[in-house]
Amino acid sequence: MIATILLVAAAARGEEKDRVVFRQPNGASIGISGRIVDYNGQTIEIEMASSGKQRSFDVGTITKVEYTRSPNHEAGLEALQAKRWDEALRWLDLALDQELRRWVRREILALEVQCLTQLGNYGAAGDKFLTIVESDPDTFYYKHLPLLWTARELTPDDIIRARQWMESPRAAARLLGASFLINDPQQGDSAAQVLRKLSSHPDSRIMGLARGQSWRTKLRQGQVTDNDLRTWAGQIESMPEGLRAGPYYLLGRGYLATQHPLRAAQAFLWVPLVYDHDTQLAARACLEAAHALIAAGQTKQGQTLLREVTTRYADTPYAGEARAGLKDVVP
Template sequence: MRTFALAILTTVFLLLKTVPTCAQDKIEVRPDHHVGQATLPCTILDFTQSNIKVKLLPSGFVRTYPSSQIVKVHTPQTEQHQQGLEQLQNGEYEKAINSFTEALNIENRSWVRREVLALMIKAALGQGDDLKAALRFQIMVESEPDSRSFDLIPLDWSIKETLSPARSAARGWLTDKNELKKLMGASILLTAPEYQAQAEAAMRSLATSTNINIQQLARTQLWRLRLREGDVSHRELQRWERNLHQVPEHLRAGPYFLLGTGYAMLERHGQAAASFLWIPLAYDSNPQLSALANLKAADSLLALGQTANALRLYQETVARYPKSPSKQMAQQMVDQLLKTNTFNNSPTTAPN
């Protein structure tokens, strides 16, 4: 396991160390509180969650724009990069990783290389390989602490004990001084009986971190323990929902999943479905979590008696996430509903 991990880390580290070169790009900028936008020819020098640094063409002036003002980025992509994107979209995760690896061998721009690495992380998440995803994620954040792809962090959002492929490595991460590693380790081991106390202590410590991403993810990870106890109240869930506004928007997938889980436990199925649906609709960074959220939203609609809408969501889960374990459960529900023919063929209104 250690040899495999070192091989992954070494390969990715070498790929990221290539000296960057410049390429002509274009950015579409909409300044805050202004109507309209401008398209600027440039060379992108760096692109993070906070800002984008460019050399404007033809003047050569270097400017930095807040990422909030960037509408769209246009940049050349290699054939391998484009092929990997298509394969990722089709759920061909292993092929996508191979294409992205080839793209890294060709691509010289550091910020684009980080984008490609992020896509490799997403492909690993799609495969359910949290270990590969975690190792690549560590390298990406070391290279770019203010990463635009922090939402790809492979955390566990279930409330039952799971056997993650990263569980062995997580035991070492749990005691690491690096907050990122500790967060991932604590997340994986938070529901493991023999490590729960240590993982909870680590998570509570991380909940006071000065890093807003780590702080908020740790705070919401602790919701898993409350849900495991099974006595969460409606008032508490309402407080969680208000606290979601403190979580950076791109990191809300997992917290919404826990919120939906809580509402489903209280049989507030309309609120559960609405919470679950935020994930595939707005925060679709982790294909496995999105598939499970889609499935659970369908379950909630079925519990509400909205059988036709539930059927459509089950069918969507099958079609949209063919490589996910949720597909099999969704297909079983599709077959059952079609066999009994109990659903209403007329459209129904989704819950508020």
């Protein structure tokens, strides 16, 4: 699995050299300075400061990448980390207009995808994600692919966009379109067929996510069995770690549907505790874990999680539901 990658700005304003730190087979680290020519899901291309020659390295050994961000990029990142999504988008749009480095443009687009997802604008988020994939099919930003893991009301524009995605030659676009339309009365059967085909896709990311998305049909139809849940749990374990948030959420829903509230809580909690990059989904999973624990008789533990939602996820709609839940719990 590709190591976690930390992107940081160079300390000195105006410093032109980038620096990449690699992990060696013996566990030691080595840093290389130069100019990053490209950085994608497979390799990083560096023009070496020492020789001027260009070399390619496998991204799997990278532990840190240091480079200079523009002031607008920095401001956007700061606003995003503070969960000021609209402000972050404004700064990031400015940064994207100014940025010439393709690999940095992909990072900015990925940050914009996160903002749009948290604002509930999944259609625009999907378009930006597909721009990343067009530039780098092997992108390491797949964990931000804005699939729908819960029921949402779609706008007419969302439906038109999703239909177009399902006709795309790109698997990521077809997956997005099917995710949007799997519960649609007119397009649901077509979406299910797309997911079935993608469930055997050679790209393990597409395959795993398509399988996870297909579970939504069984959940909606109330046809989940204990055997299904064992299969789902095994499939989640074989998925790349960054892609497990949505599938774990659906696994929790499956355990609830089969009257296993404690197992449901355990599955839900993977999202806020480990795979929390989607704030909205993490908040909802935490809330549902709380209700599952209360249903299982573990009221104090459930109340603790409800309080967690009101503080850690105070900026989400689920905070209000958690506060109401705390009032409703009988001591």
